[in-house]
Amino acid sequence: MSGGVDSSVAAALLVRQGYDVVGATMKLFCHGDEVPDRPCCSLDSVNDARRICEQLGIPHYVLNLESAFGHDVVRDFVDEYARGRTPIPCVRCNTFTKFRDLVRKADAIDAQWIATGHYARMVDGALHRGLDPAKDQSYFLWGIDRRVLSRMLLPVGAQTKAQTRAVAHELGLELIAEKRESQDICFVPDGDHTRIIARQLGEDAPALSRGPIVRRDGTVVGEHDGFARYTVGQRRGLPGGFAEAMFVVEIEPESRTVVIGPREELLGRGVVAREVNWLVDAPALGTELSVQIRHRSRPAAGVLVRRDGDEVELALDEPVSAISPGQSMVLYDGDRVLGGGVIERGRRALPVRAA
């Protein structure tokens, strides 16, 4: 329970449905340099979660998962940026912190179910998109251990955010009913991820050091002050003076190079993903799937063309823009989440299925 409206209402709904509910707030990083009014993970949020639980008549505990979170999520976040990629820490937090470490805590107290305020749905033991397309968070949940699915409860996933707020009012949870939503990454309070990179790797880390901005053909067109400030598809912060709009199309960490190009250089017809996790029996090669390569992007139709261990390759029916290494590729069958992986790279040419 983050102290926000979604997890509070999730807990309240379960209490109303007759579950024996125990509230838990995960303490994931040091509160020392927090910003006081942050919507989640701050001291105030923990206090809000505790007060909601008191109101619901259920126990509440703060779980210290700082060390595991630091290793599994924060360290990986920094390392990924250092490799020129754009990570999604929320995915790893779900995979390792919420639906692994927290599940172990649940085991320790004989809690059969694990519930969160995610906007996604469990339908017959399978993970589905949330009903509200504007809030759907299934994109962040592909990495969960499949065996945990049968223990998951997602009580707000069939509601819109407005409905969740209405339920909060209806249940008298005025403390949090109109709380604003968290937007940033919880451990990057001011939205500047380079600060945490600097803290862990030093101000002079290569990812934060000056490097060239080049075109595909190698022509140097400018300088940047750290490739960790860039992500594939980004337009902001690039030199101007070109006939058409320019975007980051690639980051080469070894030479600290940021490659830019016009929109068409962003288009890809294939995706290679690693650390693949399946929430269903792995589909056969040739299976047609719906592929989503970024939160809130429109899913594209594609075909599974290669599977090597935990690596897969997808061929896309139509070109897709800005396939960014480090982001997640999530595979759906309609609303059902089949699995996903971390994008290793996009391919400009259409991959062909191995014979």
Add this chain to the structure above:
Amino acid sequence: MPEPVYLDHAATTPVREEVLAAMLPFFGPRFGNPSSVHRWGREARTALDEARERVGRCLGASADEVVFTSCGTEADNMALIGVWRARRGEGRRAAVSTPIEHKAVLGALHEIGKEGGEERLLSVDTTGKVIPASVEALVREDVAVCSVMWVNNEIGTMQDVPALAARAKELGVVFHSDAVQAFGKVDIDARSTPFDMLSISGHKIGAPKGIGALFIRRGTPMEALMFGGSQDRGRRPGTENVAMAVGLACAAELTVAEREEEVRRLGALRDRLEASLLARIPDAVIHGRGASRAPHVTNISIPGTESESMLIALDLRGIACSAGSACQSGSINPSHVLEAIGVSVDVAKSALRLSLGALSTDASVDRVIEVLPMLVEKARRLAPV
């Protein structure tokens, strides 16, 4: 669910009925300000002066040697920082304490460091006892104040305060002891033990939260930390909390009167609790064992378990205890006390503190002996977190 079991008396205790009854008039008809000249003021002033005398008597001190504070933490701050500031001009720039103190003392010591003083920490052995050689090495004539807690709040270890205080006295060092956990457990008498200052706290002995007291031996140099009116000889300005001072006096008297019997009773419960747990969990480690310990604290590490999960599982079964030091958010951090006595991080992470007191009975001990080993067995079957 069976009767809840409260085993966290070192954290706080319920207000005793006699104490509540003694305080009530001062929230009602006897509401006066002790500084006022009229009859309401006189009534309040009399009650306050009596309370001061009564607390003094419980410590073997005179009324003018007792300052009421808002809590033990304030008393500790006043003792360390107040003395250090008063003596920094005398060439005594250092302040000495131990690494197993309550954060109230460690925080005050750190503040002295920030104000230009020198922080020194005595060494302790694996039971938490201060090592005499380190006293010889660190308590010297350049020390303004030395503070050693009488009974440790996490492991119950008792220090040889008479010897430490005597040594400090020889060197002209002001000696303070945080006796928040010791009061009611050990014999405290300012007439026979040469400590200069001593802190106590109301809510550990059946008075409410929000009242404490500092004994300051006559002639001890000390600057006030707050500025304002002339209350308490200017040592602690601010309108006095009459009701709670009366409550503290009442609780202190009851605690002293019951001390010997209660020490015997709690010691027997504690010994049975420890023996039964060790019989059922042979690899458990009881911290501070072997040292002379106050009778009310057991700190036990159980390999293959983890404090946080155990506390939750116990609470869900109605048993309240604690572990490490809870941070502001309520999450548990490994204990600095266990670290200081050389306990490895892994072992410290499995520590539970059970502290006995007024609410503890044979039945509470039986319940723990029934539930805890069962939870341990279960925790050990699950994958380690």
